[in-house]
Amino acid sequence: MTRRWLGWLYAGPALLVLAIFFVVPVLAALLLSVTDYDLYAIASIHNLRFVGLRNYADLLSNPLFWQALWNTVYFVVVGVPLSLAASLGGAVLVHSKVARFKGFFRTAYFAPSITTVVAVAVIWRYLLHTRYGLINYLLSMLHIAPIDWLGDPHWSMPAIILFAVWKNFGYNLVILLAALGTIPADLYEAAELDGAGAFAQFRHITLPGIRGTLGFVGLLTMAGYFQLFAEPYVMTQGGPAQSTLSVLYLLYDEGFKWWNLGRASAVAFVLFLLMYATALLQHRWTREHRP
Template identity: 40%
Template structure:
């Protein structure tokens, strides 16, 4: 047919044709435009994230001697091995981690499953109530728990006193101080994880549960053999993020117990803070920080290895 190019090659030639003097669009200029938009975020990241990370790593190999920083190699890390306060703080943190994270996630999983039940009314209100602690101001949250756990006139002791139980020194006894800390952290972050699990449950195809019900599975069996396995990626996410958060715990022990009594609630980040900003030993504090980073990475990798699906191996 006259006027029509016979093949794709000819059509491509016409499309690639350029008028005299016309220039090809500069890919390099387009990339520069993208960088202009990214520049503010890149500058903020470099100044407030990348530089402090690199600087702390360098600082962990240095020590202040005679008013000046001197290179000491791995001496700061060797100092950690013989530091009883470091091992006390690490042990306290791991004890809280082993108890608090499974307890919090189990409660979050049960509550999320209950809120999907048809027997529960006002679901939106309950979701809001459970999530509110996660966005509560830290100061208000600490004041509330100090009032609840006051050894003399606290609400908690008044409640157990109604049942004839002797008052408990919640924040002054090593055992109960840990219990109080675990309870406070669980109360604050349970709703956050519940919302994540609730979103994961909403993405499960209802026909899967219906098929299990038609096969004779009750609610408990459906939850155990259908909901939990399909929710495993979400549970893994909650486990890893909660573990990292607990290993970095600082606010609660700092405000509620100051690491006491007798160091029972001294966490590794609280010890890092004391070393850096009270003892002004920034090199040793940087070494503690990098050891914590390594511990977090190891525990997260172990959790991901244990909880990931066998089909992914």
């Protein structure tokens, strides 16, 4: 083996695995989405037919798809800004000069983000229980009537968003905290001498200083939130009245419950396009609002 090819020996195994288990399946998904691959085709490949864009057309005329799309967009559009705002607020608190035990708080806040979604969803299902749940108990102290969080189609998505904000709070917080640490302290000192208040300092020093990281964190969170699945699978099973059925949940049902792999592949590509378009939009927005 000459030195020239040594790099391939190091990179080869990983690249081979990626090619076989990622690149080939992605290309195959594109092909699959223009066929009627279903249970009959699994039985015998001779039953497979090319259907062109029919899967996509069917999808666009399927009310369930629009419901899943709407639910997912609802989760992303409400959940991502809430998540970012909560994490940024927390990061500013921990970063504060007067905060004590920073290491402890950082760890305490981060803990939920490493937990298994299924396991913590089970806890939240109990917290959100209509009759015995702690959240309704606390609300009753404020004279608010019990809310059927997971059984009322109006409240099921807000409940899942609340859970997601709790779960992802610490991860984004730690990344934003690192960004806050890169802002020179003398900027704040100068602003203070000029008589700028806390809010003015936040708007004119903190926000511009972490803009890049905030965009990056937003992108990551958005990508994650578009892949909503385990939360509704455990907490609501997509219900009530399909109010928490996400695009990925639809893909799972189509693909692995009904074995319509052709149609499910079309769902996969629509999800991909959706994520890609949103990322591009967000990227452009971050660039245009650069100071």
